[in-house]
Amino acid sequence: MKRKYWGIKFIITLTVCILTVGCRKKDTPQSPVVIVEKPSRQDVQIFGEYVGRIRAASYVEVHARVEGYLERMLFEEGKYVKQNESLFIINSAQYRARLEKAKAQLKKAEAQAAKSKRDVERLTPLYEQHAASQLDLDNAIAALEDAEANIAMSQADLDQAQLELNYTTVTSPIAGYISERFVDVGELVGPGVNSKLAAVVKSDTVLVDFKMTALDYLRSERRNVRFGEQDTTRSWQPTVTVTLADNSEYPITGYVDFADPIVDPRTGTFGVRAELTNTDQRLLPGQFTRVKLLLDVREQATVVPRKAVSIEKGGAFIFIVRRDNRAEKRFVQIGPELANHIVIERGLGESESVVVEGFHKLTPGMTVRPVDQADEETLEKLKEEDRK
Numbered sequence: 001m002k003r004k005y006w007g008i009k010f011i012i013t014l015t016v017c018i019l020t021v022g023c024r025k026k027d028t029p030q031s032p033v034v035i036v037e038k039p040s041r042q043d044v045q046i047f048g049e050y051v052g053r054i055r056a057a058s059y060v061e062v063h064a065r066v067e068g069y070l071e072r073m074l075f076e077e078g079k080y081v082k083q084n085e086s087l088f089i090i091n092s093a094q095y096r097a098r099l100e101k102a103k104a105q106l107k108k109a110e111a112q113a114a115k116s117k118r119d120v121e122r123l124t125p126l127y128e129q130h131a132a133s134q135l136d137l138d139n140a141i142a143a144l145e146d147a148e149a150n151i152a153m154s155q156a157d158l159d160q161a162q163l164e165l166n167y168t169t170v171t172s173p174i175a176g177y178i179s180e181r182f183v184d185v186g187e188l189v190g191p192g193v194n195s196k197l198a199a200v201v202k203s204d205t206v207l208v209d210f211k212m213t214a215l216d217y218l219r220s221e222r223r224n225v226r227f228g229e230q231d232t233t234r235s236w237q238p239t240v241t242v243t244l245a246d247n248s249e250y251p252i253t254g255y256v257d258f259a260d261p262i263v264d265p266r267t268g269t270f271g272v273r274a275e276l277t278n279t280d281q282r283l284l285p286g287q288f289t290r291v292k293l294l295l296d297v298r299e300q301a302t303v304v305p306r307k308a309v310s311i312e313k314g315g316a317f318i319f320i321v322r323r324d325n326r327a328e329k330r331f332v333q334i335g336p337e338l339a340n341h342i343v344i345e346r347g348l349g350e351s352e353s354v355v356v357e358g359f360h361k362l363t364p365g366m367t368v369r370p371v372d373q374a375d376e377e378t379l380e381k382l383k384e385e386d387r388k
Helices: 002-027 093-128 134-167 214-222 376-387
Strands: 033-037 040-063 068-073 086-090 169-171 176-178 196-213 239-242 254-259 269-277 288-305 310-312 315-321 327-338 341-346 353-357 369-372
Touching (some): 196 214, 239 254, 353 369
Parallel strands (some): 033 369
Antiparallel strands (some): 040 196, 040 288
16 A cells, blocks of 8 residues: 555656656747848948039020121021031121221321331431421421321221121130020111120030038048049049939039038038039030939948847947857947948947847847858748748
8 A cells, every 4th residue: 555655656746747847848938030140341432412403514695796787697596506606697788898998097097107207218318418407307207106106096997897897797606505596687786786696505514503511511521522622542532413304313423623612601501513524415404403422432331231220219229149149239339321231330340240130039148049141041941930
């Protein structure tokens, strides 16, 4: 009876131990799986975005310099014209008459000067022989000087008449695309009447004007970026890209060639100008555009995925996995964002493993099972387990 009692007690004790061990084994949680990734090193470009307006590099109005009736128009509106190409013809009859009159006046003055010169040459030896008076010689010399002055005046009148005659043919001051005409053939044009005839736009190069914040300017200055100056010692330049009317990006970049040294006190901004080539005429003067300006390049910056960084009241933090597979909460100093990545300015080493997925279930010091982001085979097995 006693043996039977001890046998039953042994069986019960053994059963309790087995159940206890089984329960403990079942209740012991497995370490959570986290996806980790090493921080990368890359050059990070920092851009500023602004609203700009495109204008032609040159916009020159064509004016009539002399008065007269417009006889002919020699160009096709909207087409390309060369520099000094003839555009308009103004009636030139009166200016040809003035030119002929000026030529005649010049000949008369030259003839008078020739006579006065002969008088002086004739009277000079007579005066030396006391055959002519000092007064006669002085009068002859004065007449010669007066005749020479008349030649100069007549020559100036001739040049003026020739210039006015030339102005009856209106030419293009620059090469570019010409606008529609502002006057019609037969109209009276000229200074004080209706002098503006057309305009020529040089748009194979365009300028983009935009306003930049003083804060962006200050940040660039701290990185020794001076807008409007080309620094050949730097591996990059503050380039500009703009958008077209359909919001697509124009493929050619430009450079900032001017920055206004005066800040507008009302807006805290200052004017900046960039220059872009426009040989295919895709950028239209007068249109608004979105300007993207390269402000800085951080060479070989430490970069992690944006999703790995969390923000709380104490600042930005990430989780890293130590060599003993324990999670560590690390506060870091973050920098600019680049697409889906963010720069870590301080607080992270190059060889440390950053948790990029699964950090929401971690607490500092917790043991984890890290899986590298690049280990596609292991990641696929985990996904299979999740589906089961």
